[in-house]
Amino acid sequence: MNLRTIEKSTWVYLAIAFLLFVVPFLVTGRSIQFLIIQIFVFGIFAMSYDLLLGYTGIISFGHVMFFGVGAYSTAVLFDRFEPTIFTFGLAILVSAIIAGVVSFIVGILTLRLKSHFYAMLTLALAGLFLVGAEKWRKVTGGSDGFTFGLPDMLRDSFTLYMLSALSLVLLFFGLRRMTKSPFGKVLVAIRENESRTESLGYQVLHYKVIVSVVSGVVASYSGVLYILSLRFVDTSVFATDLTIDVLLMTIIGGVGTLIGPIIGASLIEFAHHWLSDLSDVHWLFERWIILYGTIFILIVVFFPKGIVGTLADRYIRWRARRTE
Amino acid sequence: MLETKDLTIQFGGHTAVDHVTVDIAEKQLTSIIGPNGAGKTTFFNLLSGQLSPTEGEIYFRGENITSMSTTKRSRLGIGRSFQITNVFPNLTVLENVRLAVQSKRNVRYQMMAHFLHYKKFQEEAYALLEKVLLDKKADTIAANLAHGEKRKLEIAMLLALDSEILLLDEPTAGMALEEVPAIIEVIEHIKARKEQTIVLIEHKMDMIMDLSDEVLVLFHGELLAQGTPEDIIANDIVQSAYLGGMYNERLS
Ligand SMILES: Nc1ncnc2c1ncn2[C@@H]1O[C@H](COP(=O)(O)OP(=O)(O)OP(=O)(O)O)[C@@H](O)[C@H]1O
Ligand SMILES: [Mg+2]
Numbered sequence: 001m002n003l004r005t006i007e008k009s010t011w012v013y014l015a016i017a018f019l020l021f022v023v024p025f026l027v028t029g030r031s032i033q034f035l036i037i038q039i040f041v042f043g044i045f046a047m048s049y050d051l052l053l054g055y056t057g058i059i060s061f062g063h064v065m066f067f068g069v070g071a072y073s074t075a076v077l078f079d080r081f082e083p084t085i086f087t088f089g090l091a092i093l094v095s096a097i098i099a100g101v102v103s104f105i106v107g108i109l110t111l112r113l114k115s116h117f118y119a120m121l122t123l124a125l126a127g128l129f130l131v132g133a134e135k136w137r138k139v140t141g142g143s144d145g146f147t148f149g150l151p152d153m154l155r156d157s158f159t160l161y162m163l164s165a166l167s168l169v170l171l172f173f174g175l176r177r178m179t180k181s182p183f184g185k186v187l188v189a190i191r192e193n194e195s196r197t198e199s200l201g202y203q204v205l206h207y208k209v210i211v212s213v214v215s216g217v218v219a220s221y222s223g224v225l226y227i228l229s230l231r232f233v234d235t236s237v238f239a240t241d242l243t244i245d246v247l248l249m250t251i252i253g254g255v256g257t258l259i260g261p262i263i264g265a266s267l268i269e270f271a272h273h274w275l276s277d278l279s280d281v282h283w284l285f286e287r288w289i290i291l292y293g294t295i296f297i298l299i300v301v302f303f304p305k306g307i308v309g310t311l312a313d314r315y316i317r318w319r320a321r322r323t324e
Numbered sequence: 325m326l327e328t329k330d331l332t333i334q335f336g337g338h339t340a341v342d343h344v345t346v347d348i349a350e351k352q353l354t355s356i357i358g359p360n361g362a363g364k365t366t367f368f369n370l371l372s373g374q375l376s377p378t379e380g381e382i383y384f385r386g387e388n389i390t391s392m393s394t395t396k397r398s399r400l401g402i403g404r405s406f407q408i409t410n411v412f413p414n415l416t417v418l419e420n421v422r423l424a425v426q427s428k429r430n431v432r433y434q435m436m437a438h439f440l441h442y443k444k445f446q447e448e449a450y451a452l453l454e455k456v457l458l459d460k461k462a463d464t465i466a467a468n469l470a471h472g473e474k475r476k477l478e479i480a481m482l483l484a485l486d487s488e489i490l491l492l493d494e495p496t497a498g499m500a501l502e503e504v505p506a507i508i509e510v511i512e513h514i515k516a517r518k519e520q521t522i523v524l525i526e527h528k529m530d531m532i533m534d535l536s537d538e539v540l541v542l543f544h545g546e547l548l549a550q551g552t553p554e555d556i557i558a559n560d561i562v563q564s565a566y567l568g569g570m571y572n573e574r575l576s
Contacts, residue, residue: 196412199394
């Protein structure tokens with residue numbers, strides 16, 4: 001019954017994915033490629049956030065800590081070891097392990113409590129990571145940060161583009177399958193009605209902990225990619241601003257979908273880019289937060305379910321009217 | 325098979341369930357009646373684990389389950405429906421029931437396969453919707469159902485769990501009159517199979533009289549009387565405390 005529509009959307013996504021791999025042959029400018037890489041990176045980060053917020057209904061105010069863990073693990077490893085592909089693999093592994101352990105512990109501690117405990121603890125922990133990165137100067141270089149070398153392969157913006165695009169596409173399809181699995185369906189049930197999910201016999205805590213670990217690990221991977229594209233790390237990778245960015249990306253794009261966060265990431269990253277160009281034109285454009293706030297209010301008013309959610313609603317209504 | 329000993333719960337100073345000691349018989353239909361606020365729903369909440377008692381114990385097949393979680397009790401075989409509709413509002417009717425089927429089938433942590441890989445669950449859910457006359461609404465979002473339809477969805481979800489004990493909290497409340505017989509028929513059918521134990525909270529006396537093997541009367545949280553429907557009708561205390569007034573009120 002539903003099979004046909006699902007297949008259709010898969011074809012559409014595959015076509016878009018294919019286009020992503022064609023783009024770098026057409027768009028060769030380094031700075032624009034860099035911008036698109038940022039979109040991919042934050043697309044992954046925002047998808048991981050939406051697993052919590054949109055699918056399971058868990059609010060995190062410290063998601064950036066996983067991003068930062070990925071970023072610092074990678075930077076420090078490249079700084080200490082030979083910049084080889086092997087080090088890169090090790091960086092992915094180390095950040096996944098740290099992120100996994102941290103998210104597991106945070107989850108076990110707070111996810112059995114009311115939802116704001118998770119929000120608070122993640123906020124506090126992210127703050128702790130930030131302070132840690134500032135104080136542990138020997139390893140992190142403090143707030144000055146440090147640059148590091150990359151293997152030759154990863155220096156090239158084309159390769160980096162392809163790596164990020166491939167990561168985004170694979171994670172998108174992987175997470176999409178997860179959200180459509182029996183497990184994923186229970187996540188949505190928890191979001192909808194937690195106590196009812198329990199009385200159906202599901203162990204809600206297990207689901208929340210598992211999804212927070214998956215989300216943390218994916219977020220750490222986006223931090224890895226991010227820092228590869230910068231080749232420089234400082235404490236800003238632990239800044240709460242990034243959690244707010246990713247929250248906005250998810251809400252603007254549409255919670256409870258995976259394509260929504262990616263669209264949200266594109267919009268916000270493009271906005272960042274253009275607005276910083278415009279700051280020469282008028283000082284107002286330097287005042288990020290004003291514009292952000294304005295855009296955010298407009299979106300919430302005109303697209304209450306995010307861009308994807310609202311468009312999907314309209315489409316369904318339009319189809320219903322046509323079949324009447 | 326489901327026993328309570330001195331089961332008591334207080335909310336602040338108010339005792340909603342007051343030292344109730346009963347033994348609910350296996351494969352029988354036990355009804356619980358009593359005026360509004362008597363503590364019937366609270367009693368169910370204690371049995372299914374939504375609330376924990378201030379005093380007393382609950383035993384299921386001799387095992388003390390007083391401090392067991394809702395999830396565990398559900399897996400053990402105590403399923404319930406809710407008086408205040410308690411479904412997944414933004415999911416389709418079919419998905420609501422499918423989730424219950426999935427739980428019964430023990431597919432809990434599978435994250436690689438597509439959910440439609442388990443086609444049987446979908447079919448089973450659909451069959452249950454047919455049973456409660458809700459199949460036409462399978463693709464409707466649960467929040468958009470009429471009140472009576474939500475009640476049917478509650479029942480379908482409970483049936484999907486196929487649990488040993490079914491706790492039904494006013495299954496027909498707020499349903500259109502012509503819909504009630506179908507639900508009664510579903511309950512009668514389960515009863516006739518003699519495989520499950522049913523505990524039913526109802527206000528419709530004719531339904532109680534027809535269906536029950538045993539009736540419990542709750543009044544101000546206390547177990548006022550217990551017996552066959554005939555005993556209860558004949559019981560003077562019950563008559564004066566509750567039935568007389570209510571019978572007239574409900575019939576008019
Ligand atoms: N969570 C709660 N906190 C405080 N008081 C409660 C709570 N739940 C129930 N009560 C009180 O306990 C009493 C019994 O309520 P309950 O819902 O069990 O009655 P009931 O027999 O199911 O009534 P009805 O026939 O109207 O459904 C009521 O006075 C109610 O206000
Ligand atoms: Mg009640």
